[in-house]
Amino acid sequence: MPTLSRWLVRTSFLYLAAGFGLGDLILTAKGLGILPGIWVWLPAHVFLVLFGWIIQFTMGVAYWILPRWGVTEGRNRGNDTLPRLSYVNFNVGLLCLLLAPWLASAWSKQAAAWFNVVGGTLLVLAVALFLTHAWPRIKPFLT
Known part of the structure; x- marks a missing residue:
């Protein structure tokens, strides 16, 4: 498994553990009727599990498993600058999106809105960069 795939998969598992831990805290607070302000962290829980775990895990496995470049070209998976970016x-x-609920409660809603915009833009850019690198590696089964 290439180094970048290992980083993507390991980071995704860290986000999975954090997402499950936060989800557990939210459900425990609901069941015991304590910490009513914990519900502001529900979007962060969703971002951790959906984006941090599922999408990042998928990108790590895709980078690893998509067909490699031709051996005659002397490259294994091509230039890895785009996937690293x-x-x-x-x-x-994702960290910007995770900080937004805290900013909304601690500072202002406007700061949280800007963190949501920046975080969402960076996520879209990241997926576009990854797809730009992966697209030429997708080949038909029979050529």
Whole structure:
């Protein structure tokens, strides 16, 4: 497994653990009737599990399993600059989305809105960078 795939998969499992932990905290607070303000973190729980775990895990496996470039070209998976930029943009964007609920309660709703815009833009950019790298590697089964 290439190094970038390992980073993507390992990071996705960290987000899975954090998402399950936050979800557990939210459900425990609901069941016991304590911490009524914890519900502001529900979007962060969804972002952790949906984006942090599922999408990042999918990108890691796709980078690993998509067909490699021709051996005669001397490259294994092509230039890995775009997937590496994708990894950085994806995680920075996700952290922006995770900070938005805290900013809404601690500072202002306007700061949270800007963090949501920046985070969402970085996530879309990250997926576009990854797809730009992966698209030429998708080949028909029979050529």
